[in-house]
Amino acid sequence: MENKNLELTEGEWAIIQVVWEKEPCIVPTIQEELQARKNWHYSTVKTLMDRMVEKGLLTTERIRNLILYRSAITKVQAQKGEIMRAVKRAFDGALTPMMQFMLDEHKLSQKQLAELESLIKKKRSKAAARKKR
Numbered sequence: 001m002e003n004k005n006l007e008l009t010e011g012e013w014a015i016i017q018v019v020w021e022k023e024p025c026i027v028p029t030i031q032e033e034l035q036a037r038k039n040w041h042y043s044t045v046k047t048l049m050d051r052m053v054e055k056g057l058l059t060t061e062r063i064r065n066l067i068l069y070r071s072a073i074t075k076v077q078a079q080k081g082e083i084m085r086a087v088k089r090a091f092d093g094a095l096t097p098m099m100q101f102m103l104d105e106h107k108l109s110q111k112q113l114a115e116l117e118s119l120i121k122k123k124r125s126k127a128a129a130r131k132k133r
Contacts, residue, residue: 006073006081011048012057014038016071016078019058024068 008016018033019025031045049069052058061068091098108116 006078007085008078012052015048019069019071023070
């Protein structure tokens with residue numbers, strides 16, 4: 001799937017997470033897994049999965065009478081879309097206020113702060129190297 005921001009619904013998230021664990025899989029496998037959490041019937045899961053195929057989130061392979069489903073997106077692609085959607089909604093797309101909010105609202109250990117600082121330093125180094133090219 002092309003590298004665009006994906007916006008999955010809550011139901012799509014529930015399904016894709018099970019698909020990632022079980023793929024390739026069939027609808028009853030997903031429905032059984034989600035039955036306890038969502039109380040979804042077969043027809044609900046089948047409809048959602050067919051829509052996910054249309055959206056390019058899942059792929060299918062037919063083997064005789066069996067339809068196998070696989071993810072068409074990675075976990076990172078889905079997470080990126082979800083984070084960017086939240087940033088867009090809550091912070092008008094601005095990353096700095098979002099980071100400030102996260103730092104203010106969460107108690108971080110010294111180790112976590114050091115890890116964040118390390119990530120920022122790596123990002124700066126990469127940006128500087130690209131700029132030199």
